Amino acid sequence: MPASSPPRSSPDPLARALALAARGRFTSAPNPRVGAVLVRDGVVVGEGWHRRARR
Template identity: 70%
Template sequence: MRRALELARRAPFTSPNPKVGCVMVRDGRVVGEGYHEG
């Protein structure tokens, strides 16, 4: 969750949408991550 929040902070101004960060994990390993780039 901490990593997802860090990614969300990278997002530019996205109004009216919220800033979103995502980390995808499979079997305890990160397989993807990203954030809303507006």
């Protein structure tokens, strides 16, 4: 994950997770693209995505 911080709040964590998953579009095959957003009490506390498949 890059050094940038996740947004402190998110109106739609699912949309953010899908956007994160799209970052692995050309690098995660043959594995699925995966994005995740962790939300606690309405505040984003973490996020990540499947960057690339192991070789």
